[in-house]
Amino acid sequence: MQILDQLDHKILAVLQDNNMTSQREIGDAIGLSAPAVQRRITRLREIGAIKGDISVLNPDYLGSQITIVVQVEMETDKVELIAETKRIFKNTPQVQQCYYVTGENDFLLIIVVYTMKEYEGLTHQLFFNNPGVKRFKSSICMDIVKSGLSIRIPS
Amino acid sequence: MQILDQLDHKILAVLQDNNMTSQREIGDAIGLSAPAVQRRITRLREIGAIKGDISVLNPDYLGSQITIVVQVEMETDKVELIAETKRIFKNTPQVQQCYYVTGENDFLLIIVVYTMKEYEGLTHQLFFNNPGVKRFKSSICMDIVKSGLSIRIPS
DNA sequence: GGCTGTTTTGCACTTTTATTTCATTTCCAT
DNA sequence: ATGGAAATGAAATAAAAGTGCAAAACAGCC
Known part of the structure; x- marks a missing residue:
């Protein structure tokens, strides 16, 4: 690097x-x-300092989505289990972002779906089907106040 | 639209x-x-269906940052207070993302800083200085498993 | 069904931008 | 100072984006 x-x-x-x-x-x-x-x-x-180049879309033009913040607590912190869970989250299109964090909860997910039915299906696919998941807590997003990937660049 | x-x-x-x-x-x-x-x-x-066009950077090339997930609980839900708080969060460069959510916590923030000292300063600026903030809980991000703004597009 | 106005398209062309070439300069390390 | 590597700018080329216009597709209406 x-x-x-x-x-x-x-x-x-x-x-x-x-x-x-x-x-x-x-x-x-x-x-x-x-x-x-x-x-x-x-x-x-x-060298990978620029990871990609994208258009940022306005979700309002793609039908009404529901953005959901999910906190996931795992049963244990076994490396293999965590790695597999990360892989699953990463490969789920509705999972827009996934952070592996310290504290009581292990994962924080930003999920975007079109219907609650779709979300219910996802919860089975992602959480109920994963024996490593102890519990998860969903919060509905009422307003995306700020959204982006910008980082402050030291000058 | x-x-x-x-x-x-x-x-x-x-x-x-x-x-x-x-x-x-x-x-x-x-x-x-x-x-x-x-x-x-x-x-x-x-028409604004494309909000912008950006390069996605690899943070690793910009020094070591710390990504922090913050949950913020407000004292009350007064419209004016919430609006002002949103404005502050939105205009803080270190706040990469801000979601106003349902549930016990009112805001979820993704914050990126370069040092813990910088974060400590931010907490004063954003939380301690805001009488509307009841409490906030910080989780350090150990791994950004997935990051992006893509949404599934119905076909 | 055929007519008419509107919208969208493709083709040919112009303009702008990106990319390559190459000689020159700058910057270190010796 | 001096040689060599790396980065630069000017000029030329290549590629992409943007424009004008006639033709096609489409929707509404008689």
């Missing part, structure tokens, strides 16, 4: 906000030529 | 996975010409 310099950081800061910004525009902003910016971006992708 | 057809859905499904996909490639995949795809994408942006 290589070290990134200030220019890389500035480029990343721009791209994590808007990756349609042209190389020329970025270059003007940070004092580099467009090709220099392009080579740095290529490198940032190659 | 207009209705989207199957072709729009397919375009959105591609873009939320990789928005660098060329219009020609999308067109080939769904049976449209590149210009037709371009016009649809333009429209999807205009």
Whole structure:
């Protein structure tokens, strides 16, 4: 894992906000030529500093979804069990995000479904069918106040 | 808010996975010409079905951060208080995500900081300084098992 | 059923952006 | 200072996005 310099950081800061910004525009902003910016971006992708490039959709246009925050407590902390559970959560499309955390609860999931029936099915698939799951607690999201993946970039 | 057809859905499904996909490639995949795809994408942006276009960064390249899941319980549910609290959470860069939820806790926050000292400062700024906050519970994230904003698109 | 206005499309073309090439510069390490 | 590696900018090429326009598809209406 290589070290990134200030220019890389500035480029990343721009791209994590808007990756349609042209190389020329970025270059003007940070004092580099467009090709220099392009080579740095290529490198940032190659080394994996940029994991991907996506459009962020407005869920309102895709029918009404229900966002649910789920806290999952496991019976034990056996490595193999945790690893398998992670694998299952990761491969479930409705699971938008999954955090393995300290404290009473072991997992925190952000789940997005279209109907409560769909969610009920999911709970069987993800929790009731997993003997390692001791209990889970669901909270319905009334408002997604803030949503994103941006991280503050040290300058 | 207009209705989207199957072709729009397919375009959105591609873009939320990789928005660098060329219009020609999308067109080939769904049976449209590149210009037709371009016009649809333009429209999807205009109406706000596409909220933005971003690069997803790998945090590992930006120094070691700490991801913390925070559950916040409020004293009361006064509209004005909740609204102001939402505003504060939304405008704090370290707050990556904020959900207003049902149940015992009112807010769920995903917070990303670089040091525990930074987090301690944040807790004062966000919680101790807010008389509406009754209590908050922090869980340290040991593993970001899955992270993203994708939603399943009905086909 | 056929007509008409509207919308969407594909093709050809223009413009913009990304990418490559290459000579020059910068930056270290010696 | 000096040689070598890495990064840069200018110029040229390649690729993609965006535009104009005529044709096709479609919906509503007589």
